[in-house]
Amino acid sequence: MTGISRRQVVANYAILIAFSAIAIYPIAGVILASLYPRGTNPSGFSLPPSWNFGNLATAWTEGQFGMYVRSSVIVATVVVIVSTVLSILGGYALGTMRFRGATTVFYLFLLGMIIPFEAIVVPLYYDLRALRMIDTYWALILPEISGSVAFGVFWMRAFFLSAPRSLIEAARIDGASSWHILWRVLVPLGRPAILTLVVLTFAGSWNEFFLPLVMTTDPKYITVPQGLSLFSGRYTTDTPLLAAGAVIVMLPVLVVYVFTQREFIRGMLSGALKG
Amino acid sequence: MATVDFDHVTKRFGEVLALDDFTLHVEDGEFIVLVGPSGSGKTTALRLLAGLESLTAGSIRIGDRVVDRLAPRDRDIAMVFQDYALYPQMTVYENLAFGLKMRKTPKDEIRRRVLRAAEILGIGDLLDRKPRALSGGQRQRVALGRAIVRQPQVFLMDEPLSNLDAKLRAQTRSEIKRIQSEIGTTTVYVTHDQVEAMTMGDRIAVMNRGVLEQVGDPRTVYDEPANVFVAGFIGSPAMSFSRMRAERRDGTVALLRDGALLELPLPGGLPRLPDEVIVGVRPEHARLWREGVGLVGPIEGVVEYVEMLGRETFIGVAAAPEARFIVHADPDARGAPDEHVRFGLEPGRLYLFEPETERALGRV
Numbered sequence: 165m166t167g168i169s170r171r172q173v174v175a176n177y178a179i180l181i182a183f184s185a186i187a188i189y190p191i192a193g194v195i196l197a198s199l200y201p202r203g204t205n206p207s208g209f210s211l212p213p214s215w216n217f218g219n220l221a222t223a224w225t226e227g228q229f230g231m232y233v234r235s236s237v238i239v240a241t242v243v244v245i246v247s248t249v250l251s252i253l254g255g256y257a258l259g260t261m262r263f264r265g266a267t268t269v270f271y272l273f274l275l276g277m278i279i280p281f282e283a284i285v286v287p288l289y290y291d292l293r294a295l296r297m298i299d300t301y302w303a304l305i306l307p308e309i310s311g312s313v314a315f316g317v318f319w320m321r322a323f324f325l326s327a328p329r330s331l332i333e334a335a336r337i338d339g340a341s342s343w344h345i346l347w348r349v350l351v352p353l354g355r356p357a358i359l360t361l362v363v364l365t366f367a368g369s370w371n372e373f374f375l376p377l378v379m380t381t382d383p384k385y386i387t388v389p390q391g392l393s394l395f396s397g398r399y400t401t402d403t404p405l406l407a408a409g410a411v412i413v414m415l416p417v418l419v420v421y422v423f424t425q426r427e428f429i430r431g432m433l434s435g436a437l438k439g
Numbered sequence: 440m441a442t443v444d445f446d447h448v449t450k451r452f453g454e455v456l457a458l459d460d461f462t463l464h465v466e467d468g469e470f471i472v473l474v475g476p477s478g479s480g481k482t483t484a485l486r487l488l489a490g491l492e493s494l495t496a497g498s499i500r501i502g503d504r505v506v507d508r509l510a511p512r513d514r515d516i517a518m519v520f521q522d523y524a525l526y527p528q529m530t531v532y533e534n535l536a537f538g539l540k541m542r543k544t545p546k547d548e549i550r551r552r553v554l555r556a557a558e559i560l561g562i563g564d565l566l567d568r569k570p571r572a573l574s575g576g577q578r579q580r581v582a583l584g585r586a587i588v589r590q591p592q593v594f595l596m597d598e599p600l601s602n603l604d605a606k607l608r609a610q611t612r613s614e615i616k617r618i619q620s621e622i623g624t625t626t627v628y629v630t631h632d633q634v635e636a637m638t639m640g641d642r643i644a645v646m647n648r649g650v651l652e653q654v655g656d657p658r659t660v661y662d663e664p665a666n667v668f669v670a671g672f673i674g675s676p677a678m679s680f681s682r683m684r685a686e687r688r689d690g691t692v693a694l695l696r697d698g699a700l701l702e703l704p705l706p707g708g709l710p711r712l713p714d715e716v717i718v719g720v721r722p723e724h725a726r727l728w729r730e731g732v733g734l735v736g737p738i739e740g741v742v743e744y745v746e747m748l749g750r751e752t753f754i755g756v757a758a759a760p761e762a763r764f765i766v767h768a769d770p771d772a773r774g775a776p777d778e779h780v781r782f783g784l785e786p787g788r789l790y791l792f793e794p795e796t797e798r799a800l801g802r803v
Contacts, residue, residue: 334585338538338541339538353527
C-alpha cells in the first residue's frame with residue numbers, strides 16, 4: 165500500500181475489527197447459545213460444554229417452523245419477484261424518461277417510504293377485511309409489495325440516473341425499443357443494484373413481524389417471525405431452544421446474503437444512491 | 440448515402456440558446472467537420488440530427504426525407520460516441536451485431552457484415568472479448584465498427600478521438616478518414632480540435648456560441664477566415680491580433696502603432712479602409728528581422744517566452760501593450776525572455792478585420 169503509513173494500516177484494521185466484532189457478537193452469541201444443552205442458562209459469550217446440534221431439530225418440530233417457513237417462503241418469493249419487477253419498471257421510467265408529472269409521481273413514491281406503516285395499518289385492516297382478504301396470503305403480500313416498491317423505485321431510479329446516458333442513446337440509435345433498452349442493455353448492467361434490492365426486499369419481507377400479526381389469525385398463514393414469537397411464549401425458560409428457533413429464523417437471510425454479498429457490496433458502492 | 444440539410448435550425452434549452460438559425464448543406468458522401476469551442480453548439484447540432492434532442496425551430500432533412508419528428512432508430516443513421524458507449528455485458532461480436540439484431544436482420548447477413556467490419560478495422564481476433572478487456576484504441580474501433588455494420592445513410596461522430604492518447608489519435612485520425620472515403624458514407628464529425636478538423640474534413644464548419652461562423656474547405660478557412668473568431672480558432676499556434684491605425688496613402692496602406700510603421704502595397708481587392716483595423720498575423724508570417732528578405736518592418740519587441748518544438752521555434756514577443764506576436768524562427772534560434780528582438784512581417788499575409796463587427800476586410 166503506497167502512501168499509507170504502517171500506523172494508518174494498523175489503525176484501519178483495528179477500527180474494522182472492532183466494528184465487525186460489534187456486528188458479529190449478537191449473532192455469534194445466539195448461535196453459541198443454541199448449541200448449549202437444553203435447560204441450561206448460557207450467559208454471556210462462552211463456548212457450550214457440549215455441542216447440541218439436536219436443538220435445531222427439536223425447535224424445528226416443536227415450534228412448527230416447517231409450517232411458518234412455508235408461509236414465509238411463499239410470501240417472500242412473491243413479494244421479491246413482483247416488487248423487483250415493478251421497481252425496475254418504475255425506476256426506469258422515473259430515471260430515464262421525461263414525462264409530465266414525473267416529479268409528482270416520484271414524491272408520491274417517497275411518501276410511501278416516509279409514512280410509518282403503523283399509521284395506516286388500521287384502515288388497511290378494514291379495507292382488506294372488506295375485500296375478504298384477511299387470513300389469506302394476499303393480506304401479507306399486497307401491503308408488503310407496496311411497501312417494498314416505494315423504496316425499490318427510489319433505489320432503481322438512482323441506478324438508472326447513474327447509468328451512462330450515451331449507452332441508452334446508442335441503443336436508441338441502434339434501433340432498440342424502450343423495452344429492449346431496459347432488459348437487454350440496462351438490467352444486465354444493473355445486476356449489482358438489482359441483487360442488492362432483492363436482498364434488502366427479501367430480508368424485509370422475511371423479518372416482517374407487525375403485518376402478519378395484524379392481518380392473520382389462522383396458523384396456516386403465520387410467518388416465521390411471528391412463529392418465533394409464539395415459540396418464545398411457550399419456552400420462555402429454555403434459552404438454548406429459543407436460540408435455536410432464532411437461528412432457524414435468521415438462517416435464510418444469512419444464506420441469501422452470503423451468496424449475493426459480492427454483488428451486494430458492489431451495489432452499495434456503485435454510487436447507486438447518486439441523484 | 441444521402442445529403443443532410445439543416446434548414447434554419449434553432450435549439451433552446453430553457454433560456455439558453457444553444458443553436459441559432461443554423462443552416463448547412465452536407466453533400467452526399469462528404470466528410471464534414473463541425474468544429475468549435477465547448478458551448479459552440481456543435482454537439483447540439485449533431486444530437487438534433489440524430490434525433491436525441493427535439494428542434495425548437497427549423498427543419499432537418501436526410502436525403503429528401505424531413506426527419507424532424509422521426510425517432511432516432513427511424514433516421515437510418517449510426518453514431519460514434521465520445522465515451523464509445525459499448526454495451527459492457529456483451530462481447531465485441533454482440534456489440535457489433537446488436538443494431539442489426541434489433542432490425543431483425545437475418546443471422547447469416549449479420550455474421551457476414553460483422554466479420555466484414557471486423558476485417559476492415561482489424562479487430563477480428565477480439566470478437567469474443569468483452570469491452571472491459573479492450574484497450575482504449577480497441578474500444579474506439581469497436582464503436583466505429585458498430586456504426587459501419589449498420590450501413591447507414593449518415594455517420595455521426597461526436598469527438599470520437601478525444602479519449603485517445605496523442606499518438607493513437609493521430610493514427611486513428613487518418614484511419615477514420617481512409618475508411619470513410621472507402622465506404623463513402625456521408626459523415627458529420629464533431630470536434631473541438633482544429634487539427635482534427637483541418638486534417639479530416641472535406642469541408643469544415645466553424646461554430647461559436649450557437650452560430651455558424653464559416654463553412655469551407657480547410658484551405659479556404661485557413662487562408663481566408665471570415666472573421667476574427669475563425670482566424671483565431673483555426674491554426675496552431677493561433678493568429679496574433681493587434682489594433683492599428685490605418686491610412687491609405689499613395690498606392691500603399693500604412694499601419695501605425697506606438698511608433699511602428701508598416702507600409703504595405705495596396706491590393707486591388709480592398710474595398711475600404713476604416714481608420715482603425717484589427718491586424719491578424721499567423722506565426723509563420725512573422726519572422727526574425729533580416730535585411731533584404733522582403734519582410735515589412737522591423738518591429739521591435741521584448742521576448743516573453745520561447746517555445747522550442749525541435750523542427751521549429753516560436754517566440755512570443757510583446758511589441759507594445761496588447762500587441763503581442765508569435766514569431767516563427769529556425770530550430771536553432773536562441774532567445775531568452777526580456778531580450779529585445781526585431782522581427783518583420785510577410786507582405787500580402789496580414790489579415791485586416793473591421794474592429795466593430797470583427798469581419799474580414801482582406802489581406803495586405
